[in-house]
Each structure stands twice: as structure tokens, then as C-alpha cells.
Amino acid sequence: MTVKSKVQVPDIFFMPEWGKAYESQDQGESRIFEVKNAIGHIFYSFVLRPIPILAGETLYYDTVTPFGQNGPIILKCQPGKKAELIASFDQEFQIYCTQHNIVAEYIRFSAWLKNVEDFKDIYSIDNRGITMYIDLTVQDFFMEEFKSPTRQQVRRALKNNVQIEYDFTGESIQEFHRLYQIMAKRNDVPAYYLFSEELLKNSFELLEGKQFIVYVKHEGVAISAALFVHHGDYLHYHLAANDPAYFHLAGNSLLINEGCRWGVEHGKKELHLGGASTEALYRFKRGFTKTEPLDILTGKKIRNPEAYQLLSDIKARSEGIENPSHFPMYRG
Known part of the structure; x- marks a missing residue:
């Protein structure tokens, strides 16, 4: 394919x-x-x-x-x-x-x-x-782009005995989709933003080498995940999936930090976070960047x-x- x-x-x-x-x-x-x-x-x-x-x-x-x-x-x-x-x-x-x-x-x-x-x-x-992005060309994205409360969230996640796992082939897509559905139902996500497991699985074949999933796991259980896609200078935080029962572990903050780390290691210049449909989501994403938002x-x-x-x-x-x-x- x-x-x-x-x-x-x-x-x-x-x-x-x-x-x-x-x-x-x-x-x-x-x-x-x-x-x-x-x-x-x-x-x-x-x-x-x-x-x-x-x-x-x-x-x-x-x-x-x-x-x-x-x-x-x-x-x-x-x-x-x-x-x-x-x-x-x-x-x-x-x-x-x-x-x-x-x-x-x-x-x-x-x-x-x-x-x-x-x-x-x-x-x-x-x-x-508007849409937001993190400048990965700075000397230290963690200190220069992340705001203080966001840095604290990342540190808290690291202290909570969580593990980071990568999937570059899509073999875990069923697990990702399970988390994605939990998030979508909780946030009443519009139908246009609901992606089937089949679509996501096929995307790994069509976009081979252009996307990957990062998981945050706690005691072997996936509590947060993100599908990142990339090409050229740009890395995108494309889809997020979280279990609200584990929000206190700040797994999603750690995911974005990990995405930035991967992006810097692979020569990406920007990590795009997308827009925000709620004030809470806007505040969360703005915590990761001091760049000005871009107009959609x-x-x-x-x-x-x-x-x-x-x-x-x-x-x-x-x-x-x-x-x-x-x-x-x-x-x-």
C-alpha cells in the first residue's frame, strides 16, 4: 500500500x-x-x-x-x-x-x-x-519555551514512575484508539475529528516513516498517548489520547516534552500543537510555548x-x- x-x-x-x-x-x-x-x-x-x-x-x-x-x-x-x-x-x-x-x-x-x-x-x-507551535531552534526548549508551571508538570510526571514507549509501525494502534475514544467521548469531540481504527492503521502504511506514537505508561498501563507526524522541518502533535483517571500523573505534559526532544534530535525546527477549542486547552498548550500564535x-x-x-x-x-x-x- x-x-x-x-x-x-x-x-x-x-x-x-x-x-x-x-x-x-x-x-x-x-x-x-x-x-x-x-x-x-x-x-x-x-x-x-x-x-x-x-x-x-x-x-x-x-x-x-x-x-x-x-x-x-x-x-x-x-x-x-x-x-x-x-x-x-x-x-x-x-x-x-x-x-x-x-x-x-x-x-x-x-x-x-x-x-x-x-x-x-x-x-x-x-x-x-489560531494555532500554536513550539520553537525547537532555541538552545533549550525546556527552559526557553516552556513556562514554569509546565516545567513543573513535566518534572512531576517523571517523579511518578512512568515510562515512555515508542511505536513507529502502528502495531499498537488498537491500544491508541482505545485511549483516543475515551478522550473523544469525555470531550464530546465532533464527528469530523473522530478517526476510525482502520483509518489510523492504514495511515501507517501510506505514511511509512512519517509518523509514530508515543505512550506514557504507569505500572504497565497506557495512560496517555500522542500520534506525531512529520516531514521536512515540521513535527506535528497530531492526535492526543488520554485516560482522565490518570490526569494527576501529568502524562500529557511529558508526551509533548518527549516530542520536543525527538524533534530536536531529528533536526525539526517547529513542533506544532494545533489550536484550542476550549479555554482550558488553550492555557495548557500555551504553557509549552512563548511564540506568538498563528492565524488559521x-x-x-x-x-x-x-x-x-x-x-x-x-x-x-x-x-x-x-x-x-x-x-x-x-x-x-
């Missing part, structure tokens, strides 16, 4: 293998669109989703970027030719959308690579919150206005539109 990329991208979320691993989360199929010419190279990984609304004989689609932060990215461009290359991308993708009955496009741009800056003139941009920016574009309006009208008449501000509206 392992697929090797033929293109060099700067972060794991842009890899075709990533799109393939997570395509089912968006109920579609992973696709790649590229513009390669004498001016440069733009690479775009997205998920093609059938729109579940009957509109005559035509089956319409829309697109969304794979789970994570990615979107179109310029891999190569002649000096002074960026605007021309981007215009060419927009025109060619519009043709592609027309040929494939694609109605609308939704993009989650990379907050750290800031590819939104290159494409902000062709998409409508929205701010969806999304882009949207209607590629077929007539079909977009038709589908929205059909949805409004048949079922009603619960959230008119949702994009695309016919999915609201």
Missing part, C-alpha cells in the same frame, strides 16, 4: 499520501492538480466530494483540502513571475472545475508556510482562529455560480438550510 511521492513538498499535509490516508474523513477521493510550465510549479492536493443533492441528470462535486493545513503551494517560480503563475493556476483550475462539474472550493491554508499570501487575491479569506486562514471560491445557486435552492426547498453562513451553503 505504501506510495512514494514524486514531488518534494515542504510539509506532510501537502503529501499525496496524506490526502489518500485522510480522504474518507471528507467522504471523497484524493486528487492532485498541478500547473507546471516555464514560469514555475504549483502543486495542489484536494479531496473531490460528490454533492448529495439531485439536480437533474448532472452529478455535481465540490472540493476541500485534506484534513490538516495545506492548500495550493508554489514549489518553484521564476523571479518576478509569481503573479503570472498564480493567474495561470486560477485559469487552469477553473477549466478543470468546468470539465469535472466542480461547483465550489474550500481551502485550509498552512498557517506556518503562509501560502495564503500567494493566493489571497483569488480566494475569499476567513480567519478561523481558510479560502473559499464558487467555481460555478449557477449550479451553486441551483443546489442551494433545492436544499432550501427540500430540507431547509440550517446554517446559511456555512460554505458551501447547500451543505449548511
Whole structure:
């Protein structure tokens, strides 16, 4: 099942293998669109989703970027030719959308690579919150990035007679998923952020060598775990799983500390912690970093206005539109 990329991208979320691993989360199929010419190279990984609304004989689609932060990215461009290359991308993708009955496009741009800056003139941009990261290029992340209460949590975990274990192959995915389900149920995690055991297992085959699980165990029992993914300069604290019965042992703090240690040893420059849906989670993550949070920016574009309006009208008449501000509206 392992697929090797033929293109060099700067972060794991842009890899075709990533799109393939997570395509089912968006109920579609992973696709790649590229513009390669004498001016440069733009690479775009997205998920093609059938729109579940009957509109005559035509089956319409829309697109969304794979789970994570990615979107179109310029891999190569002649000096002074960026605007021309981007215009060419927009025109060619519009043709592609027309040929494939694609109605609308939704993009989650990379907050750290800031590819939104290159494409902000062709998409409508929205701010969806913030994401945090730890700077691993400092001399001592523990003393320079971690705040004092967080350092105390890590020290407490180490005193609690816990052990660290790594899994680089996914052989323990059943155990990880057990912990993940406990965490998800406790925090009432939305369906979109619930990952099946099968998806996670398959991801280890598709993303071989690009991810690993770290466990904190107490008396042989896994009490905390995290799935880290990585590529290039970036390491990501992708999924966390904890048993609340053991929160007093501060296993999750030790996990992030261990992730930082691994990242430094392997030449990573940043460990990304993601966003925060609650104030408590925000405070927890902010304890690990003194860097300023990054904006999460999304882009949207209607590629077929007539079909977009038709589908929205059909949805409004048949079922009603619960959230008119949702994009695309016919999915609201």
C-alpha cells in the first residue's frame, strides 16, 4: 500500500499520501492538480466530494483540502513571475472545475508556510482562529519555551514512575484508539475529528516513516498517548489520547516534552500543537510555548455560480438550510 511521492513538498499535509490516508474523513477521493510550465510549479492536493443533492441528470462535486493545513503551494517560480503563475493556476483550475462539474472550493491554508499570501487575491479569506507551535531552534526548549508551571508538570510526571514507549509501525494502534475514544467521548469531540481504527492503521502504511506514537505508561498501563507526524522541518502533535483517571500523573505534559526532544534530535525546527477549542486547552498548550500564535486562514471560491445557486435552492426547498453562513451553503 505504501506510495512514494514524486514531488518534494515542504510539509506532510501537502503529501499525496496524506490526502489518500485522510480522504474518507471528507467522504471523497484524493486528487492532485498541478500547473507546471516555464514560469514555475504549483502543486495542489484536494479531496473531490460528490454533492448529495439531485439536480437533474448532472452529478455535481465540490472540493476541500485534506484534513490538516495545506492548500495550493508554489514549489518553484521564476523571479518576478509569481503573479503570472498564480493567474495561470486560477485559469487552469477553473477549466478543470468546468470539465469535472466542480461547483465550489474550500481551502485550509498552512498557517506556518503562509501560502495564503500567494493566493489571497483569488480566494475569499476567513480567519478561523489560531494555532500554536513550539520553537525547537532555541538552545533549550525546556527552559526557553516552556513556562514554569509546565516545567513543573513535566518534572512531576517523571517523579511518578512512568515510562515512555515508542511505536513507529502502528502495531499498537488498537491500544491508541482505545485511549483516543475515551478522550473523544469525555470531550464530546465532533464527528469530523473522530478517526476510525482502520483509518489510523492504514495511515501507517501510506505514511511509512512519517509518523509514530508515543505512550506514557504507569505500572504497565497506557495512560496517555500522542500520534506525531512529520516531514521536512515540521513535527506535528497530531492526535492526543488520554485516560482522565490518570490526569494527576501529568502524562500529557511529558508526551509533548518527549516530542520536543525527538524533534530536536531529528533536526525539526517547529513542533506544532494545533489550536484550542476550549479555554482550558488553550492555557495548557500555551504553557509549552512563548511564540506568538498563528492565524488559521481558510479560502473559499464558487467555481460555478449557477449550479451553486441551483443546489442551494433545492436544499432550501427540500430540507431547509440550517446554517446559511456555512460554505458551501447547500451543505449548511
